Amino acid sequence: MSKARLVLVGGFLGAGKTTLMAQAGRRLAAQGRQVGFITNDQAAQLVDTELLKQTGFDVKEVAGACFCCKFDELIGRTDEFLAERKPDILISEPVGSCTDLSATVLQPVKKFFGDRFRVAPFSVVTDPLRLRMALSGKASVFTDSVLYIYGKQLEEADIIVLNKIDQLTPDEINELKAALAKKFPGTPVVAVSAITGDGIDAWLELIQQDRPAGTRIAEIDYDTYADGEAVLGWLNASVKLRSQAPVEWRGFAFNLLRAFKDEFSALKAEVAHVKLSLNAPGTGLVGNLTSSRGMPFVLVQGKKGEPTAEALLIVNARVHITPEQLRPVVEKVISACGIEARIETLECFSPGRPKPTHRFKDVVAQA
Numbered sequence: 001m002s003k004a005r006l007v008l009v010g011g012f013l014g015a016g017k018t019t020l021m022a023q024a025g026r027r028l029a030a031q032g033r034q035v036g037f038i039t040n041d042q043a044a045q046l047v048d049t050e051l052l053k054q055t056g057f058d059v060k061e062v063a064g065a066c067f068c069c070k071f072d073e074l075i076g077r078t079d080e081f082l083a084e085r086k087p088d089i090l091i092s093e094p095v096g097s098c099t100d101l102s103a104t105v106l107q108p109v110k111k112f113f114g115d116r117f118r119v120a121p122f123s124v125v126t127d128p129l130r131l132r133m134a135l136s137g138k139a140s141v142f143t144d145s146v147l148y149i150y151g152k153q154l155e156e157a158d159i160i161v162l163n164k165i166d167q168l169t170p171d172e173i174n175e176l177k178a179a180l181a182k183k184f185p186g187t188p189v190v191a192v193s194a195i196t197g198d199g200i201d202a203w204l205e206l207i208q209q210d211r212p213a214g215t216r217i218a219e220i221d222y223d224t225y226a227d228g229e230a231v232l233g234w235l236n237a238s239v240k241l242r243s244q245a246p247v248e249w250r251g252f253a254f255n256l257l258r259a260f261k262d263e264f265s266a267l268k269a270e271v272a273h274v275k276l277s278l279n280a281p282g283t284g285l286v287g288n289l290t291s292s293r294g295m296p297f298v299l300v301q302g303k304k305g306e307p308t309a310e311a312l313l314i315v316n317a318r319v320h321i322t323p324e325q326l327r328p329v330v331e332k333v334i335s336a337c338g339i340e341a342r343i344e345t346l347e348c349f350s351p352g353r354p355k356p357t358h359r360f361k362d363v364v365a366q367a
Contacts, residue, residue, distance in 0.1 A: 003115075005090070006118070006119050009123050012096050012149070013097060015096070015125040015127045017048075019194035035057060035090075036058045036089075037057055038093070045347075047277045050314055054301040068101060068359075078090055090117075100220045108360065110365070110367075120208070120213055123160075125163050128162070128164055129290075131162070131176060134154075142320060146231060149229070158213060160187055163192055213366060216363075217361065217362070235319075235323070236314075237314070239344065240342045246307035247339065249311055253296075253298045256276065257287050260317070260329075267321065271318075272290075273316070276314060281305065283305035285301060315334070
């Protein structure tokens with residue numbers, strides 16, 4: 001029996017991992033490959049899951065902690081896929097604030113489940129804004145402990161994926177690729193745009209080759225790692241929207257994200273990622289804000305439907321702010337959105353200290 005290929009796509013919050021995965025899924029499906037996705041978050045009600053479902057793929061979710069701390073649940077989800085669909089490729093996206101995934105996920109999979117999976121090279125996605133910030137050594141909008149996580153993610157990568165090249169000139173792309181090559185010698189760098197699809201085929205070719213996977217185990221100070229996660233406020237909410245008149249939901253979503261940007265900018269609170277999904281009859285869309293200084297981006301999934309009067313909204317916010325400050329900002333923006341908005345569920349917290357199920361000190365050879 002052939003093994004399913006397990007692809008782990010890591011990287012910091014807002015790097016564009018889920019959009020990259022959706023692009024990859026469409027291209028693999030067009031080649032006749034059976035693809036499944038596993039998403040991951042510190043809480044339920046995950047926008048990433050909704051985005052991938054809107055594109056028509058089978059998606060399973062591991063919620064409540066990162067893959068490293070819920071390793072058995074991750075394997076349980078993969079087993080469900082193997083029993084139900086016999087996928088050729090399973091693409092999994094860990095929480096964007098997590099690192100040490102080579103030691104805590106890739107090595108255990110190779111050691112204990114090598115008969116089921118061929119582990120693909122570990123891809124870590126980065127975006128130009130955060131990358132420049134990390135490489136500059138200058139004062140950052142994030143604390144040193146957050147930057148520590150960002151750097152360790154890149155350090156343990158088998159492949160670094162430089163995303164969002166549609167926002168760069170050719171000279172800027174070459175400059176960042178050279179900086180990565182200098183900082184992480186020996187790690188292949190693939191430049192892509194998850195929005196336009198440029199470079200995706202080159203990345204897919206790499207991860208489908210039988211290249212070594214999980215080749216690097218980073219030294220991790222878990223106190224610094226835990227501090228880096230704890231300084232971020234984390235909020236997941238689901239909201240039912242109702243209006244007296246039909247609403248053009250793309251404009252509504254853009255304005256909502258712009259209101260979040262204005263509120264967090266006024267508080268001098270840096271956005272790691274605010275993302276939302278909105279589902280209405282005939283319409284599905286996803287919106288992103290990946291910096292307090294950036295502009296919102298809203299992408300309609302499939303055909304744009306006619307305006308409707310009701311929709312379901314999911315909001316995920318990860319912001320450099322305490323949960324006690326984050327929650328009232330989100331509630332304020334939602335209540336002022338101009339239509340009836342009833343919050344159905346809401347969780348707001350800071351992630352707890354990572355406690356991996358396994359942690360390997362040495363690289364495991366892949367059978």
